[in-house]
């Protein structure tokens with residue numbers, strides 16, 4: 001029996017690549033089975049070990065992706081670190097109409113496109129506790145080359161410039177605590193302004209340190 005009533009919430013979660021936002025989303029969904037649906041994106045990126053077709057992404061080739069763009073099948077799409085990523089529109093419309101809450105793990109330009117179309121979207125930006133931790137997580141994943149990591153870190157500094165546009169900013173140091181914060185934001189649709197300001201300062205600080213790190217790497 002469904003307990004869902006009224007309109008589903010559309011929740012965008014963005015953040016630097018390697019902040020663990022995917023883990024946060026999985027944890028949140030585990031805590032409340034059936035309460036949230038994950039929007040599975042299409043991408044031209046190759047699967048990482050352990051990633052599943054249709055669960056993590058729909059892995060498609062360039063031609064198929066361009067067909068999806070031409071056919072207006074995507075709610076939004078972007079190019080990120082040399083690959084296409086996009087949100088299939090069909091499932092979103094269907095699930096929202098059923099009153100289901102949907103989580104989108106998308107980057108900043110995707111957030112802009114979705115919020116332009118739907119002003120009632122919730123937006124959360126996830127930051128790592130420090131730049132060292134981010135570099136450690138990205139390097140530890142072992143799936144990207146040095147050049148790709150620098151490219152992702154560069155993109156992180158670009159995304160940091162838009163963190164202030166998100167209604168909620170969360171530091172992902174302790175996983176349970178950051179999931180609590182994400183959940184509280186989704187429930188109340190607000191974040192304590194002092195915490196928002198504090199995490200925005202942290203984002204700017206990390207971004208400045210990353211810029212110095214990148215300039216030494218290239």
Ligand code: 5GP
Pocket residue numbers: 013014015016017018041042045076077078080085086087105106107108109110111
């Ligand atoms: P990754 O390659 O690490 O899985 O994802 C790279 C970035 O692309 C992440 O910041 C992720 O949030 C973003 N991303 C994943 N799917 C989509 C999508 O459908 N649209 C947009 N705009 N960004 C996406």
